Structure formats: structure tokens, C-alpha cells
Amino acid sequence: MDIEPRILIVDDEENLLRSMEKTLFRQGFDVGTAGGNIEGIEAFDEAVEDEEPFDLVIVDLNMPDFDGNEQKYAGLDLLAKIKEDHDVPVIVNSAWDEVEIAKKCIDAGASDYFVKGRNEEMLRKIHTVLGIE
Amino acid sequence: MGSTQTDANITLEKALRRANLLAAATEVSQNISHITDIDELLPKTVDIICDAYDFYYAGVFLVDGEGEFAVLRAGRGEPGRIMMENNHKLAVGGNSMIGAATALNEARISLDVDTEKVWYPNPVLPETRSEMALPLGVGSKVIGAVTVQSTEEAAFSDEDISSLQAMANQLAIAIENANQRRMLVDAHNELIRTKTYEAIATATSDAIHWIGNKSEPIRSSVKRIQDDLQTLLCAIADALVDAPQGIKANPVVDLLMRETENVHQNNPDMADMLERIKRFSPKRLARHLSISSVQEDLQIIDEAAVLIQQIKEELIGPAREQAPRPAMVSDVFQDAISGLQLPAEIKIETDMQNDLPLVMADPLQLNRVFVNLLKNAYEAMEEQSSPLIKVRTRLDNTGHNVVIEVEDNGVGIEDSRQDKIWISFHTTKGLKGHAGLGLSACRLIMEQVNGEITVESELGTGSTFTVKLPAYTGKEVREKGESGEGRILIIDDQDGWCQFAVETLETHGYTVDMCDDSYEAEDYGVYNLILFDDILMNAESGDVLERVRVSGAINKALGMTSNPRVERTKDRKLLGVFDLLPKPYTQADLLNNVKSTVELFTALSIS
CATH class of the missing domain: 3.30.450.40 (GAF domain)
Known part of the structure; x- marks a missing residue:
């Protein structure tokens, strides 16, 4: 890889965020992190301005929304906001083990849905989404 | 007078x-x-x-x-x-x-x-x-x-x-x-309340005890790994002190030396420790500076984490709110077998009657019960050279209950243990096994739908678990449901549910075709709707649907499953199927699902 693909992870669970960051960093990705929607969109827009846009965003669902309040589907709000102007793949990584929530996320345009604790396949999916062999 | x-x-x-x-x-x-x-x-x-x-x-x-x-x-x-x-x-x-x-x-x-x-x-x-x-x-x-x-x-x-x-x-x-x-009645209720409280209190203290036991090694292992890594690093650096300048200029060695300085700063005892280690016999040294010990500690942490993850999975099931609805026992069981995919050497003989009445239960939870019973049977037969599970369904003598029997030829359960198997966190399987929640979850699920689960077992011969569920009596609901029109392809095995679906749709105005034995059809494009069972006996439905996707008809595919799961659902949705729904077992439910979907396709001009 000449240029490291850039991934933004947005999650309010600090240890989980840091752990994912380390895993993806070791895999050779350039990783950005944010703890909620406000920080998330700031980081995303900043990267666009710096002409180093993120190639993929991984969002949690239940986290602080754009008003800073914890909300069950905050991640989907962030997904919608990003998708307004950018054609960037967004993967949802959530603790909700619920079929209807998974459907809702795919219908909203998520590239995939993973349940925390059962997301061993995510790395493979990231490669597929980013077109990395 | x-x-x-x-x-x-x-x-x-x-x-x-x-x-x-x-x-x-x-x-x-x-x-x-x-x-x-x-x-x-x-x-x-x-x-x-x-x-x-x-x-x-x-x-x-x-x-x-x-x-x-x-x-x-x-x-x-x-x-x-x-x-x-x-x-x-x-x-x-x-x-x-x-x-x-x-x-x-x-x-x-x-x-x-x-x-x-x-x-x-x-x-x-x-x-x-x-x-x-x-x-x-x-x-x-x-x-x-x-x-x-x-x-x-x-x-x-x-x-x-x-x-x-x-x-x-x-x-x-x-x-x-x-x-x-x-x-x-009051006294009885009070007794039940007291018993329930006792049961919860026991289960909670068992859970605390269990989590305590499983999580305790994590911190000890982490502490050991921290110590071992620091000692290893410093010992290596110490051995390199007198190395030639050429080696010291190596960027890896240089990085190692600088990292070591940090460790020494934070850990003033390290120098003494290194002096002592130098005087150790080679055998004693191996005990203190062991890469395999670090790996073993990591293994301990991983196993503990897996068990704690597992308890979440096992607890979430029974805790999930039940949504009882009329369900076809033979279909749910067959799907449990197909979905579990036990090793091929495990022979499963099924004797399931297709004309049994439906039962009133949440198919998702029934699936959980059946999967638990199949897993237990499998684990009980590990030493058995010709493992065999027999599954039978029948109506009981009263005609009011559907009975499911799961028989194995495994190790069996000794008499004194037979009532303990239902208790949470009771397990004989040790580390390899689970939290011991499977059968207690089964019993809880059965109690919630007025069912029963019992066991008969003989040590050395095998066990038979019997599940008894009240038959669903709401026949009038089955008869309602509106007719419609359209050509429908059904991708499914020739089983009880398939028979029910074909009959129902054909008697309500639809033209129905079945897929062939390899789950294929000649021309997917001619159908108004492609109805598929997401759990197939001899193929992965994802592979079957891939052919439908290639033909360009995937947006007309409507899936039905007795066991809705996040992973399967999102995979189907990502493949492009219209929807994956809980499998209906009454005519009314099936017809409503089909009719509304066909009508929506017409409105959206999907054909």
C-alpha cells in the first residue's frame, strides 16, 4: 500500500475505541477517532478540508447525538449527515443484537452491520469495502 | 265441613x-x-x-x-x-x-x-x-x-x-x-414468591461466584505479562550493553535500548532484579524469562473473555421478551438441525409428523431450546463411536399437547444429578463447556409458554429429553386471510412448511412453482415473487440466492426464517433481497405477508 487508507471510528466506549484504533493501525490503516456525533462530523469535515478525506467510517449506534445527548440511533444520524455530501462507506458496529435494528441500518445505507463481541468478520469486510486484496 | x-x-x-x-x-x-x-x-x-x-x-x-x-x-x-x-x-x-x-x-x-x-x-x-x-x-x-x-x-x-x-x-x-x-391460594402465592426470590438470589449468587471465578485469572495474567515483558526487555538490553557498536546502531536495538530506559525510570527495582537473574541457574532462568508463559497467560485471558462473552449470549436469550405465536414444531426443529450443522459423523434420525397441530410459542425461543438439546446430545456422545440422535414428534394421549423427544446414545446422567441439570451455572463440562445456563434457559422458556421439559436418562445408555407444548387451538385464525394473484416461486425443501405454503397459496388464487432439488429454477424473471426459506437442509441460502441475484431478480425475493438472526438478516439485505421475515405458520399470516409484498411490488413496478 502506497497511501494508507483512512478510517474514522466513532464510538463513545473509550477502551473499545482505543482497542479498535490499535487493531486497525497495526493493519496499516491511518485511523482517526471520535467519541460522538459532534466530534465525529468535525473530524470528518476537517479531513475533507485538509484533502485527506476518510475512506471509511465505522460508527457505533448508541452514543451522543448532534445535541450531545445519548441516543439509541445517533450513529444513523451521523451516517445520514455524512452521506448527504459524500459517497463514503459507513459500517455500523453496535452492541444491539436485534434483527430489526440491523435491517434499519442496512436500509439507511450502511455497508454492513456488526454486533460487538461477534465482529470477527469486520476486518475482512473492511478490506472488501476498501477494495484491498 | x-x-x-x-x-x-x-x-x-x-x-x-x-x-x-x-x-x-x-x-x-x-x-x-x-x-x-x-x-x-x-x-x-x-x-x-x-x-x-x-x-x-x-x-x-x-x-x-x-x-x-x-x-x-x-x-x-x-x-x-x-x-x-x-x-x-x-x-x-x-x-x-x-x-x-x-x-x-x-x-x-x-x-x-x-x-x-x-x-x-x-x-x-x-x-x-x-x-x-x-x-x-x-x-x-x-x-x-x-x-x-x-x-x-x-x-x-x-x-x-x-x-x-x-x-x-x-x-x-x-x-x-x-x-x-x-x-x-394466598399461602401458595406467597410460597411461590418466596421460592422465586430464593431462586433469583441463588442464581445471582451463583452468577457472581461464576463470574468471579472466570474473571479472576484475567488480572493475575495481565500483571504477569506486564512484569514478564519488562523483565524480558531489560534483560535483553542488559545483555546487549557490551555489544559492538555495529549492533547497537541497528535501529531495532536502538529502539529497544530507549524503551528500556523508560522502564528503568518507572521501575527502580529492575536493576536489582537483573543482577539476581544473572546468578540464576539456566533452569530457574527459564522459569523467569519465558515467552511460552506469556503466551499461556494470553490464552487464559482469551478463554476467560470467551466465557464471559458466552454468558452474555446465553443470558440474552431467555431474557428477551417472548413473542408467542402459532408455530410448527417440526419446521422449527428441522431448522434447528439445519442451522446447527453438527459434524457429519453425528447421525440424526427424525420421525416428525407433519399433520400435528401448531403450538403457541415463540419460534425463536423454541429454536433455542432445540439447539440446546441437540448441543447437549452432541456433547454427551463425544466418546460414542456411532453417535445417534433420534428426534420424534407426536401428539400426547390427551390430544392436547405436542410432544418432542430428543434421544441420544451418549454417556447418560446419573440419577443423583438429574434434578441438578436444570440449575443455572451447574455444569460438568468445566472450562471446555459453557456457563451451565442451557437447560435452565430451556426450562424457563418452557414455563413461559405453559410447556414442560423433562429428562429420562440411564448412565452409560443415553438420555431422552421430552418437551411438551400445549397445542394451538385457535383454528378460526388459520382460516382467515385474503386471496390474491400472481406467480410465485418457492425455494425450500419438500418439508411440512413448504407443503403448507404451497397449499395455502394455491387455494388462495396464486400460481405456485417449486424450485428443483438443487434449489434452482429455469427463469427467475417470470415470477411476481420469489419466496425462500432462509434455512435450507442441503445448501446455504446465501449461495442459492446468489444465482437469483445474478439473474437480476433478487429484489423480488422475500425470505422467511424460523430463527431470525442479525448476521443472516443483514447478509440477505446486503445481497439485495426485499426482506427477511419471521416465518409465518398460519394461513392468515402467510397470505398477509405475500399479498402485501406482491401489491407493493406492483405499486413499485418491480416485476
Whole structure:
């Protein structure tokens, strides 16, 4: 890889965020992190301005929304906001083990849905989404 | 002659009246003896008394806990309702007839209320002309009194008293029985509450104990790994101190040296430690600086994490709210077998009747029960050279329950352990096994749908788990459901559900084609709807659907599953199927799903 693909992870669970960051960093990705929607969109827009846009965003669902309040589907709000102007793949990584929530996320345009604790396949999916062999 | 005639008439009249009263007394006692709920018994009794004896009013008073007041507990008609609303009560031993009857355990009669001294007119019962109060006695104890009132003067004779008192005695026994029954029910409920609390408390303390045991090694291992890494690093750096400059210039060695400085700064004892290590015998040194020990500690952490993750998975199941609906046991079981994919050497013989009634249960939870039973059977047969699971479904002798039996030829369960297997966190499988929640979850799930799960087992021979579920009786619901039109392809095995789906759709206006044995069809494009079972016996539905996707018809595919799971659902959605729904088992549900989808496709011009 000449240029490291850039991934933004947005999650309010600090240890989980840091752990994912380390895993993806070791895999050779350039990783950005944010703890909620406000920080998330700031980081995303900043990267666009710096002409180093993120190639993929991984969002949690239940986290602080754009008003800073914890909300069950905050991640989907962030997904919608990003998708307004950018054609960037967004993967949802959530603790909700619920079929209807998974459907809702795919219908909203998520590239995939993973349940925390059962997301061993995510790395493979990231490669597929980013077109990395 | 005339007077004889009159006497005879009077005698006859008296006899008739007496016979009527006795008949009424019998009717009252017959009608009340089977009522066991006191709140139902008392209002019915006053109605029966008034109707049988043609009285103006009847009311039942019961003495309160302190024996102070006789409280009106039921009264006939509107007057009764008003007095009940006003909490009408009379002092025991007070001036009222009820007061006297309850205090003295004696009947009281007032033949003409206008001349009675201890009679107070009751504004809600203005037409009362004569009244009788009958004590309700059980042995020597008075539990209350009945008042009966007539619009006629001198309505009661001495003979009436004995007839009515007999009736009152019957009523007293019925009330006492109802009271005792209520006390028994209360005691039983209290016992259940206590037991439930005990069970929760036990399960909680077991869970705390279990999590404590499983999580304790994590921190010890982490601490060891931290120490080991630092010691290893410093020992290597220490050994390199006298290395030639060329080696020291190596970027890896350079990085190592700099990292080591940090460790030494944060850990002043490290230098001493290194001095000691140098003097160790090679054997002792190997114990202190061991890469394999670090790997082993990491393994311990990983195993603990897996177990703790697993307990979340196992707890979430029964905790999830059940959504009972009519379900086809054979289909749910077959899907559990197909979905579990036990190793090929495990032979599974199924004897499932397709014409069994449906049961009322959440298919997702039933699946969980069946998967647990299959897993247990599998694990019990690890030492068995020809492992065999037999699954049978049948109707029980009463015809009201569907029975599912899962038999294995595994190690069996010794008698003394058979009742312990249902207890949470009880497991014989040690680390390799699970948290010991499987069977307790099965039992919980069964209790919630009024089902049963039992075991018969012989050590060395095998075990048979039997699940019994009440048959679903709501036939009328199955018959409703609207007809529609369109051509439908069904991708499924030739099983009970498939047969049901084909029959249902064909009799409701649809043209139905079945896929071939390799789950394929010639031209997917000609169908208005492609209905697929997401759990297939001989293929992964994702692979089957890939062919539909290539043909360009994937957006017409509607999936049905007895076991909706996040991973499968999102994979189907990502493949482009229209939707994946909980599998319907009633005609109404199937037709509604199909009709609304076909209509939506038409509206969206998907064809």
C-alpha cells in the first residue's frame, strides 16, 4: 500500500475505541477517532478540508447525538449527515443484537452491520469495502 | 265441613309453601356450593335467594377481622349497590337485627316493621314490611349474617326460619370454604414468591461466584505479562550493553535500548532484579524469562473473555421478551438441525409428523431450546463411536399437547444429578463447556409458554429429553386471510412448511412453482415473487440466492426464517433481497405477508 487508507471510528466506549484504533493501525490503516456525533462530523469535515478525506467510517449506534445527548440511533444520524455530501462507506458496529435494528441500518445505507463481541468478520469486510486484496 | 275444608286448604297451602321453601333452600345450596371465589359467591347468593324465595331484598354481612362490625359484602339490586358504596356496616351486638343475630348466633324476625321497637327504617329499602336476620355460623363461630326482607307483613313463619336457617348454614359453609381456599391460594402465592426470590438470589449468587471465578485469572495474567515483558526487555538490553557498536546502531536495538530506559525510570527495582537473574541457574532462568508463559497467560485471558462473552449470549436469550405465536414444531426443529450443522459423523434420525397441530410459542425461543438439546446430545456422545440422535414428534394421549423427544446414545446422567441439570451455572463440562445456563434457559422458556421439559436418562445408555407444548387451538385464525394473484416461486425443501405454503397459496388464487432439488429454477424473471426459506437442509441460502441475484431478480425475493438472526438478516439485505421475515405458520399470516409484498411490488413496478 502506497497511501494508507483512512478510517474514522466513532464510538463513545473509550477502551473499545482505543482497542479498535490499535487493531486497525497495526493493519496499516491511518485511523482517526471520535467519541460522538459532534466530534465525529468535525473530524470528518476537517479531513475533507485538509484533502485527506476518510475512506471509511465505522460508527457505533448508541452514543451522543448532534445535541450531545445519548441516543439509541445517533450513529444513523451521523451516517445520514455524512452521506448527504459524500459517497463514503459507513459500517455500523453496535452492541444491539436485534434483527430489526440491523435491517434499519442496512436500509439507511450502511455497508454492513456488526454486533460487538461477534465482529470477527469486520476486518475482512473492511478490506472488501476498501477494495484491498 | 266448611271449616274442615278451610283447615285442609290451610294445611295444603302450608305444605306447598314448605315444599317451595325447601326446594328454594336446595336450589340455593346447590347453586352456591361450587362457587369457590367469595367475591363471586356472595352477589350470586343474594340473587339466588331473592329469586328462589321471591324476596324484596337480601344482603350478606360478614363480621370484620376485629369482630366489631358486620360489614355488608353483597346486597340485591340498586339498594345493595348504594349501601355497598356507602360501606354499610352494623355493630356486632348493636341494636340492629343483624347486630343481634351476629352477637347471639340466633335468627331474628320482625314480622311488622312498623310495630318493631329495634327497627330503623332504611331509606333505600322503603317497601320492606317484614325482615329476618339469619346468623351465618360455622360451629360456634359466627362469621356473618344474612338479611332477607319482604314487602309483605308477617311474611315469615316459624317453619320458614328453619328452612331459611338451613340455607344460611349451607351458605356459611360455602363462605368458609371459599375463605379457606383463598387463604390456601394466598399461602401458595406467597410460597411461590418466596421460592422465586430464593431462586433469583441463588442464581445471582451463583452468577457472581461464576463470574468471579472466570474473571479472576484475567488480572493475575495481565500483571504477569506486564512484569514478564519488562523483565524480558531489560534483560535483553542488559545483555546487549557490551555489544559492538555495529549492533547497537541497528535501529531495532536502538529502539529497544530507549524503551528500556523508560522502564528503568518507572521501575527502580529492575536493576536489582537483573543482577539476581544473572546468578540464576539456566533452569530457574527459564522459569523467569519465558515467552511460552506469556503466551499461556494470553490464552487464559482469551478463554476467560470467551466465557464471559458466552454468558452474555446465553443470558440474552431467555431474557428477551417472548413473542408467542402459532408455530410448527417440526419446521422449527428441522431448522434447528439445519442451522446447527453438527459434524457429519453425528447421525440424526427424525420421525416428525407433519399433520400435528401448531403450538403457541415463540419460534425463536423454541429454536433455542432445540439447539440446546441437540448441543447437549452432541456433547454427551463425544466418546460414542456411532453417535445417534433420534428426534420424534407426536401428539400426547390427551390430544392436547405436542410432544418432542430428543434421544441420544451418549454417556447418560446419573440419577443423583438429574434434578441438578436444570440449575443455572451447574455444569460438568468445566472450562471446555459453557456457563451451565442451557437447560435452565430451556426450562424457563418452557414455563413461559405453559410447556414442560423433562429428562429420562440411564448412565452409560443415553438420555431422552421430552418437551411438551400445549397445542394451538385457535383454528378460526388459520382460516382467515385474503386471496390474491400472481406467480410465485418457492425455494425450500419438500418439508411440512413448504407443503403448507404451497397449499395455502394455491387455494388462495396464486400460481405456485417449486424450485428443483438443487434449489434452482429455469427463469427467475417470470415470477411476481420469489419466496425462500432462509434455512435450507442441503445448501446455504446465501449461495442459492446468489444465482437469483445474478439473474437480476433478487429484489423480488422475500425470505422467511424460523430463527431470525442479525448476521443472516443483514447478509440477505446486503445481497439485495426485499426482506427477511419471521416465518409465518398460519394461513392468515402467510397470505398477509405475500399479498402485501406482491401489491407493493406492483405499486413499485418491480416485476
